Amino acid sequence: MSMTAAVCNAFRGSILHFLANPGEAGADHSYQFIPDGLMVVENGRVLALGGYAELHPTLPAGTQLTDYSGRMILPGFIDTHIHYSQTDVIASPGKQLLDWLEHYTFPAEGRFDDMNHATEVAGFFLDELLRNGTTTALVFGTTHRQSLDAFFAVAGQRALRMVAGKVLMDRNCPEFLRDTPDSAYADSAALIERWHGQGRLGYAITPRFAVTSSDAQLAQVGELARNYPEVHIHTHLAENMDEVAWVTRLFPWSRSYLDVYDHYGLLRERAVYAHCIHLDEDDRQRMVDSGATAAFCPTSNLFLGSGLFDLAGALDSGMRVGVATDVGGGTSFSMLRTLGESYKVAQLRGYTLSPLQAFYLATLGNAKALGLDDNIGNLAPGKEADFIVLDPESTPLMARRMRSATTLIERLFIFMTLGDDRAVAATYILGELVHTRACLPSAENLSNE
Structure with a gap:
């Protein structure tokens, strides 16, 4: 040697x-x-x-x-689901998911039309990740294109391996956060061309969740995914029962929440779905067959009362599973604390998460979940x-x-x-x-x- x-x-x-x-x-x-x-x-x-x-x-x-x-x-450590734009709403008391979004998340995200604000938050956010030992993360931005330009610029200056994406939503959200099907496509494509593969940066196509995208926008998102097969897809799935019921009303033709994403071509390898609490056996099998990943977010699920992720069932079915902080619904940037809460959630579901399995998930397991294990993990x-x-x-x-x-x-x-x-x-x-x-x-x- x-x-x-x-x-x-x-x-x-x-x-x-x-x-x-x-x-x-x-x-x-x-x-x-x-x-x-x-x-x-x-x-x-x-x-x-x-x-x-x-x-x-x-x-x-x-x-x-x-x-x-x-x-x-x-x-x-590697974090498979986190919102940099929600740094300032962590530990905000409130009700469950949909109310919390309306009262805390959306107002905070509205400030990211200011490039200086986005840059300052990005710097603090990345400092906090590194202070907690997290060196790679899959990150939500906001609907503002400049929120991603700011994030990628700061992460690139630090030579970090980060994956992030502009949020896409054209309905059921405040007017000041809405884009359109066409602008969602154009902005995402421009960001991919500018940032994906620059240094250690990667891009994720990021519809917020099914209820905030129209059929027209989801069709454009699917087209984007087909045209850029090398990038990630990052969204939310089956976090809260009210959310699941809302999806059923908005998409009456769908068999399930996951079926909506599958219908528009968003179920594939390098697709990461946060939460995945309320899935049935058919959906689990579709996750397995597609190679998609479920991001388990224990502190967020407990904080917002969303439910208890079935870790044992997911692992037994062969699903790819990552673990994530989900700041700011999640209550800590620390993967150590997140692993501790993962253990407790698993205990409540009758499964004992071994320390070896936990630390595997936070390192090599999460690298595999993101398809980055050739380089990190x-x-x-x-x-x-x-x-x-x-x-x-x-x-x-x-x-x-x-x-x-x-x-x-x-x-x-x-x-x-x-x-x-x-x-x-x-x-x-x-x-x-x-x-x-x-x-x-x-x-x-x-x-x-």
């Missing part, structure tokens, strides 16, 4: 990443855990990964070694070096609890139950440090103050 000193950086710590789905490959063959590991990064990609004792002697003179001994290095040599460092002593309680943990699985469970942004000691993009957090004082120091 050849390593050149000028561009190599090495990182020491406990290293964990996934090679396959623990639920399919079996836990013993699904992940690699190196208690004292070394990862070598060259030109933004993982060059080598292995034990510290084995790899350290091979490092060329001048290699910069960053020592995270006692901490855990993992691939960056684990730390295999050749992958882009987006990674995070978790600190098991980030809070006095976590440090105390970790001292009695005897297995990797137990430590992961503590991270996902007690962890939040404070547990993310560092975040790296293409091997470059973009966020670091000073360690909190130890429990002993705190008690002596």
Whole structure:
């Protein structure tokens, strides 16, 4: 193995990443855990990964070694559904989905016709993702074309791998947020041509949900999807029972909510449907057959009282499933907190989500769900070096609890139950440090103050 000193950086710590789905490959063959590991990064990609004792002697003179001994290095978290335009309405009290949209979301999104506002929010939003260890996300913008120009410009300046799209809606929403079937197509096509594939950026065709698009607009969206088969499709599906009933009234010819999207050619690989709570067996099978992904959004579903996603049923059926924060209906940017709530929702449905499965979903599983696993999702040599460092002593309680943990699985469970942004000691993009957090004082120091 050849390593050149000028561009190599090495990182020491406990290293964990996934090679396959623990639920399919079996836990013993699904992940690699190196208690004292070394990862070598060259030109933004993982060059080598292995034990510290084995790899350290091979490092060329001048290699910069960053020592995270006692901490855990993992691939960056991936969020499969989030709204950057709802950053300022997180933690807004209200009723269920449709009322919440009317009273909080739509007024907030109306401000994104201002490019300066969109740029400022995009910067804060991306800072918050990185602070929480999320290095890639599938992101909703607003109906304003400039909201996507702002987002992509800020994300591109930071060399982030992000996928986003302009919201499409021409009915059942405020007039100041409406586009038209023709403008939805034209604006989306222009944004795709400008931004998709620029650096690490990708585009998602983004109808908000079926009730806010007319038949004419959905037909245009389907045409857009046919003309740009390489981009993502991103929307909402079967989140709330009132929403499902509304779809039935608006599209009386459809067999189901999902059938509306399928009718217009929007059910395919790289199509991501947020929520998918109220699906029947036929719809699940159509999701499986098409290769579409369901984005499980536990904190949002609990906060808005939408229902409990059937994770076990989805996995058993063979559906692709990702996990997502869904900020601002979701109540945290933290994937650790999101995994903890995923565990609780699964418990209420009679399924125990293992820590291995949870961390797989947040990393390689979500990369596969987005069709990005050729580049991100684990730390295999050749992958882009987006990674995070978790600190098991980030809070006095976590440090105390970790001292009695005897297995990797137990430590992961503590991270996902007690962890939040404070547990993310560092975040790296293409091997470059973009966020670091000073360690909190130890429990002993705190008690002596």
